[in-house]
Amino acid sequence: xxxxxxxxxxxxxxxxxxxxxxxxxxxxxxxxxxxxxxxxxxxxxxxxxxxxxxxxxxxxxxxxxxxxxxxxxxxxxxxxxxxxxxxxxxxxxxxxxxxxxxxxxxxxxxxxxxxxxxxxxxxxxxxxxxxxxxxxxxxxxxxxxxxxxxxxxxxxxxxxxxxxxxxxxxxxxxxxxxxxxxxxxxxxxxxxxxxxxxxxxxxxxxxxxxxxxxxxxxxxxxxxxxxxxxxxxxxxxxxxxxxxxxxxxxxxxxxxxxxxxxxxxxxxxxxxx
Numbered sequence: 001x002x003x004x005x006x007x008x009x010x011x012x013x014x015x016x017x018x019x020x021x022x023x024x025x026x027x028x029x030x031x032x033x034x035x036x037x038x039x040x041x042x043x044x045x046x047x048x049x050x051x052x053x054x055x056x057x058x059x060x061x062x063x064x065x066x067x068x069x070x071x072x073x074x075x076x077x078x079x080x081x082x083x084x085x086x087x088x089x090x091x092x093x094x095x096x097x098x099x100x101x102x103x104x105x106x107x108x109x110x111x112x113x114x115x116x117x118x119x120x121x122x123x124x125x126x127x128x129x130x131x132x133x134x135x136x137x138x139x140x141x142x143x144x145x146x147x148x149x150x151x152x153x154x155x156x157x158x159x160x161x162x163x164x165x166x167x168x169x170x171x172x173x174x175x176x177x178x179x180x181x182x183x184x185x186x187x188x189x190x191x192x193x194x195x196x197x198x199x200x201x202x203x204x205x206x207x208x209x210x211x212x213x214x215x216x217x218x219x220x221x222x223x224x225x226x227x228x229x230x231x232x233x234x235x236x237x238x239x240x241x242x243x244x245x246x247x248x249x250x251x252x253x254x255x256x257x258x259x260x261x262x263x264x265x266x267x268x269x270x271x272x273x
Contacts, residue, residue: 015221016082020054022217026208027152028056028114031142031260034202035113036060038140038262044068044108048132050097050125051115053079055087061111062089071107073100097125105134112141114260117179126192130267139194139265143185144258145201147177151249151256152206152214159215159244160228163237169227172218182261189265196266203259211249215242 039047039061045068052058052072061070072087073095074080084092095101097112097119110129119125129139147153153172161168179185182199189197208214218224219238228237249256 015225016054016078018217018221020056020082020086021221022208022213023221024054024056026206026214026217027258028053029060030204030206030258031202032057032060032113034204035111035140035142035262036064038264039109039111040064042109042138042140044137046107046134047071047109047111048100048102048107049073049090049111049113050095050100050129051075051112051118052083052087052090052092053115055083055090057111057113058083058087058090062087071102073097098128100128100132102132104131106132108134108137110137110139112139114142114144114176116141116143117175117177122179122188123191126189126194126265128192130193133267135267137266139189139263141263141265142260143179143263144177144260145180147173149203149257149259150177151258152208152218152245153177153258155211155245155248155256156215156218156241158248159241160224162244163240164228164231167231169224169231171222171224171227175223180261182263185261185263189263190268193268194265195268198264200262201259202262203257205255206258207253207255209253210251211245211254212242214254215245 047061047068047070049058049072052074058072070090072090073093075096077094080092080094098121147157157172219228219241228234
């Protein structure tokens with residue numbers, strides 16, 4: 001079963017570059033460094049990263065665990081091609097998280113940073129994680145809190161509502177920030193055969209050269225791009241969003257708090273039925 005929706009397939013053209021230029025340093029790298037430190041404490045020898053994107057976490061894992069074997073995967077070919085150039089210290093493969101092309105008990109650690117919310121069948125993805133984890137292995141994942149707990153995302157949503165008052169795109173709140181109910185996350189993990197859980201809420205600051213840059217990253221480097229383009233001129237919409245974000249966050253360099261959940265899970269004693 002292929003996990004891609006049509007929207008997932010559209011990470012093409014300039015999108016990975018825009019994502020990596022504007023969003024990687026401001027939004028994703030702070031959490032990647034935190035997750036890599038957690039991974040290093042587990043001292044895994046073989047690591048699988050799923051939904052690796054442009055390699056933000058991949059680079060941090062390679063740096064924090066120089067003796068480990070790191071395999072980075074993503075569903076989208078454009079991301080794999082771009083990521084393999086950004087993080088050449090890992091082996092890169094195109095792979096569906098719902099049908100991982102690896103043997104049972106292959107990895108000591110599976111890591112997933114802000115990717116699980118895109119999986120259409122999360123218990124099935126977690127079952128695949130369980131299958132490829134070696135005895136004693138662990139899953140480390142991060143998922144965003146509610147959109148209101150993320151300073152950049154909240155300002156972005158306000159900008160979108162101002163730019164498209166009659167029909168604002170809902171992508172940010174429903175997808176990246178749509179998997180913040182920890183009870184649901186725990187239930188999905190259990191359904192996939194993962195337990196022995198620990199969860200932690202963390203808030204880190206994101207720093208960007210400008211609010212307009214963050215707006216450009218979200219509007220042109222994520223699937224939000226397609227929702228905006230379907231409603232009118234993408235360039236004009238991006239300018240309008242950037243103007244509102246600048247009004248809310250300020251001119252010049254900007255800082256915003258961002259809240260996420262870190263979950264560590266291990267295979268349950270019995271496989272799922």
